[in-house]
Amino acid sequence: MKGMLVILLSAMLTDNFVLSKFMGICPFLGVSKKLDSATGMGIAVIFVMICATAVTYPIHHGILVPNGLEYFDTVVFILVIALFVQLVETALKKLIPSLYKSLGVYLPLITTNCAALGVTVLNIDNSYSFLQSIVNAFGGGLGFMVALVIFSGVRRKLEYADIPDTFKGVPATLIAASIVSVSFMGFSGLFS
Amino acid sequence: MPDNKPLFKEITKGILKENPTLVMLLGMCPTLAVTTQAMNGIGMGLATTFVLLGSNIVISALRHIIPDKVRIPAFIVIIASFVTLIGFLLEGFVPSLYDSLGIYLTLITVNCIIFGRAEMFASKNGVLASACDAIGMGIGFTLALFAMGSVREIIGAGQWMGLNIPVLHNNPMLLFIMPAGGFFTLGMIIAFVNKLANRKPPAEIKCGEGCEGCPAAAGCDNPGKEAAER
Numbered sequence: 001m002k003g004m005l006v007i008l009l010s011a012m013l014t015d016n017f018v019l020s021k022f023m024g025i026c027p028f029l030g031v032s033k034k035l036d037s038a039t040g041m042g043i044a045v046i047f048v049m050i051c052a053t054a055v056t057y058p059i060h061h062g063i064l065v066p067n068g069l070e071y072f073d074t075v076v077f078i079l080v081i082a083l084f085v086q087l088v089e090t091a092l093k094k095l096i097p098s099l100y101k102s103l104g105v106y107l108p109l110i111t112t113n114c115a116a117l118g119v120t121v122l123n124i125d126n127s128y129s130f131l132q133s134i135v136n137a138f139g140g141g142l143g144f145m146v147a148l149v150i151f152s153g154v155r156r157k158l159e160y161a162d163i164p165d166t167f168k169g170v171p172a173t174l175i176a177a178s179i180v181s182v183s184f185m186g187f188s189g190l191f192s
Numbered sequence: 193m194p195d196n197k198p199l200f201k202e203i204t205k206g207i208l209k210e211n212p213t214l215v216m217l218l219g220m221c222p223t224l225a226v227t228t229q230a231m232n233g234i235g236m237g238l239a240t241t242f243v244l245l246g247s248n249i250v251i252s253a254l255r256h257i258i259p260d261k262v263r264i265p266a267f268i269v270i271i272a273s274f275v276t277l278i279g280f281l282l283e284g285f286v287p288s289l290y291d292s293l294g295i296y297l298t299l300i301t302v303n304c305i306i307f308g309r310a311e312m313f314a315s316k317n318g319v320l321a322s323a324c325d326a327i328g329m330g331i332g333f334t335l336a337l338f339a340m341g342s343v344r345e346i347i348g349a350g351q352w353m354g355l356n357i358p359v360l361h362n363n364p365m366l367l368f369i370m371p372a373g374g375f376f377t378l379g380m381i382i383a384f385v386n387k388l389a390n391r392k393p394p395a396e397i398k399c400g401e402g403c404e405g406c407p408a409a410a411g412c413d414n415p416g417k418e419a420a421e422r
Contacts, residue, residue, distance in 0.1 A: 021225070022220075022221050022222075022224040022371065022374065023221055023225075023299070024221070025220040071276055071280070072276070073298075074272045074279075074298050074301055075272040078268050078272050079268065079269060082268055111264075111302075112302045112304065114299045114302050117298070117299060117302050118295060118299055121295055121298050121299075122295060125295065166386050166387045167379075167383050170382055171379040171383035171386070172379070173379075174375045174378050175375065175376055175380075177375040177379075178372045178373070178374075178375035178379065179372070181370075181371050181372035181375055182367075185370065185372065
């Protein structure tokens, strides 16, 4: 149980997907303008990451490894994620329209989010068990959401700041991200 | 059809005018992640160029065969196959680079640049033009990564391509090879490019809002507009 907690917290804080592994920078910079869209994207990512892990893990260990086809990992995983995102979108639309309304717009963007593919590959690389993989995916997703929510607050301040013309827009955002990343460095070494 | 445009132009536009990283702001993840050393930047850039060249050629050759509705999965499979291929090649011939790129080699699959060029260029243009486009974009990406890597390696480790730099080597600013330094350096370089080009700052990254900024979102039924209005 203690091991699980370490995996969860280190995926969330010390090895934060966005701020220390640079996965999912695109949505991090794109969707973090408003708090509610940041939360929506965060929840959608957590959801897809857990489900993608739950699907790719049995595929890797049940089908690819016994047949000596591990090198197909990338092709299979990305296809599974793409199909899965599509499936979730369609299912949500039919079954829980209210949830679809709040998450729907973010789902298609997740296919090309490095974090979703990254977490499935990392789970295999670290040879986690099934349960550990799920916990890792949940922690990673949660960390993604925390980073997004915190950063949306920083950006709101940034909008009122008087920034030199050259730095307006992306450069200022990136430098703000760098400062947020420094603050997350404080967590490093917490679970070693 | 821009097929008869001078091919040379297709190459040069990717290097400066439409530089994928610094101007179009695509493929941020590898740009930030692997550029702790100039050499890694070059390796990542060349690996991406290889995948881009292969996928652009195959996709433009098949552009009349792939049905429009399943083009996204088809593109992804083609790209992922090339990524697997380059993974094998690097593992076999340059194992040290393979180790230092690590998981980011796999993540070339979801690099916005490759998907974006497939969607925006290769699926609409001939094979030769697509190949030139891929080479240009690849060189532009490699140069941007090389610049990033050089800055971070020189300041952060006091080295450049493995060579020690006299004063800096004894006083490295470790922050620059840490993740925070990556964000900072990229911000500075983009600001510098803005200043050089003396143009208005680039529009915000629109990965989640308005699909034109992130061509990878092409697969969606234009969710961006709604996201922007929320």
